Amino acid sequence: MNCAEYQDRLSAYIDGELARWSRVKLESHLRGCLECRAVMRELQQQDEAIRTAIQALETPDYLTGAVMHRIPALPPARRARAVWPWVGGLALAGAQAAALIAAWVWGFQSAVRTAGSPTSQPTVSASSISGNVVPTNPGVMPVAMPAMGLLGSRPSQDAAPQPTTTETASAPGGTKKKAHRIRGRVNLYGLAAPQVFWSVEAARP
Amino acid sequence: MKGDEEAFRLLVDRYRSLLHHLAVGVLQDRDLAADAVQDVFLKAYSSLSDYRGKGLFQAWIRRILVNHCLSVLRQRHSYLSLDELDRDFADRDRGPEEAALARNDSEALRQAMSRLPANYRAALVLRAVEGLSYREISELLGVPDSTVESWIHRGRMRMRTLITPDGQTAPSSGQRARVIGWDRR
Numbered sequence: 001m002n003c004a005e006y007q008d009r010l011s012a013y014i015d016g017e018l019a020r021w022s023r024v025k026l027e028s029h030l031r032g033c034l035e036c037r038a039v040m041r042e043l044q045q046q047d048e049a050i051r052t053a054i055q056a057l058e059t060p061d062y063l064t065g066a067v068m069h070r071i072p073a074l075p076p077a078r079r080a081r082a083v084w085p086w087v088g089g090l091a092l093a094g095a096q097a098a099a100l101i102a103a104w105v106w107g108f109q110s111a112v113r114t115a116g117s118p119t120s121q122p123t124v125s126a127s128s129i130s131g132n133v134v135p136t137n138p139g140v141m142p143v144a145m146p147a148m149g150l151l152g153s154r155p156s157q158d159a160a161p162q163p164t165t166t167e168t169a170s171a172p173g174g175t176k177k178k179a180h181r182i183r184g185r186v187n188l189y190g191l192a193a194p195q196v197f198w199s200v201e202a203a204r205p
Numbered sequence: 206m207k208g209d210e211e212a213f214r215l216l217v218d219r220y221r222s223l224l225h226h227l228a229v230g231v232l233q234d235r236d237l238a239a240d241a242v243q244d245v246f247l248k249a250y251s252s253l254s255d256y257r258g259k260g261l262f263q264a265w266i267r268r269i270l271v272n273h274c275l276s277v278l279r280q281r282h283s284y285l286s287l288d289e290l291d292r293d294f295a296d297r298d299r300g301p302e303e304a305a306l307a308r309n310d311s312e313a314l315r316q317a318m319s320r321l322p323a324n325y326r327a328a329l330v331l332r333a334v335e336g337l338s339y340r341e342i343s344e345l346l347g348v349p350d351s352t353v354e355s356w357i358h359r360g361r362m363r364m365r366t367l368i369t370p371d372g373q374t375a376p377s378s379g380q381r382a383r384v385i386g387w388d389r390r
Binding site: 007008010011012015017039042043046047049050051053054055057059060063064066067068070071074 | 210213218226229242246251329332334339354357
């Protein structure tokens with residue numbers, strides 16, 4: 001290789017971007033070539049001069065004010081889009097969560113109130129004893145069913161633990177523990193809890 | 206909304222110098238650079254939703270600025286082709302007085318930079334001033350690493366030749382430092 005070819009690699013060498021083997025060869029050449037070393041120093045000084053000259057420039061003070069002054073003049077659609085994008089999504093998710101919680105609490109309280117009322121004491125029919133729990137009080141199901149629909153059909157399947165209801169009726173001593181276990185399990189599905197709670201409580205002797 | 210603007214004001218305060226220096230380096234015109242920085246901040250404000258926190262804000266807005274500067278240069282027909290640059294070299298027959306002025310004036314540096322093709326200049330400034338790696342510059346400019354290497358090297362060598370007063374022989378390191386005002390520090 002001649003000096004011109006080595007000098008073609010000087011920039012990459014200065015910038016630390018030269019491959020190892022090429023770097024070793026170039027360094028070996030630089031040790032013995034005054035001209036190439038001088039060119040390398042010039043390029044380094046030139047970079048330094050560019051950096052110094054540009055960084056010495058003062059940035060106009062009015063820049064920030066000018067930018068902020070022009071923001072209100074942006075088209076409304078663009079300004080609206082500039083609002084941090086996750087704020088809208090977060091608000092929507094919060095509203096949905098609040099609605100679900102409100103529906104759950106309302107359904108639960110309705111079930112307790114209805115079950116505790118002596119005039120509206122639900123009757124456990126023969127079909128519920130045999131495993132098909134269908135409350136005869138119509139005041140409970142309409143409250144929670146729409147909310148259950150939001151989560152799909154899974155809760156309604158678990159909300160009818162037929163064998164448990166039968167056990168509850170036949171073994172009064174284990175009723176409370178059993179009911180607690182059932183509530184805990186079904187609570188995993190959230191909105192199904194009022195129905196099961198009501199069903200088990202209603203089946204108590 | 207007001208809170209967003211106040212937060213954005215902090216970003217402008219923080220990055221305006223960095224962007225202004227970069228814009229001056231690429232555009233070689235302080236007024237144009239100030240306008241470009243303003244436009245880029247407004248563009249960034251309008252497209253904050255595109256940013257989505259991926260990577261550094263500095264890298265994101267720097268990319269917008271470089272693309273904007275290159276676009277401005279193209280619109281102003283300042284994007285010198287290689288042929289035009291070669292013609293500049295051929296026409297560069299300054300008289301002795303002009304050459305003396307250039308020697309004693311660091312303005313020579315600015316003049317030499319303004320004669321570089323915009324892509325050479327952008328790559329050189331991103332490397333020399335911003336300290337970016339070839340990989341980062343190639344991603345920013347959308348060209349291969351080897352192209353970036355070539356642009357930077359050609360830019361440096363042409364700068365070297367342009368700053369040389371007589372265009373025939375390269376000055377010594379000390380002379381060169383005086384030409385570009387490097388020895389004043």
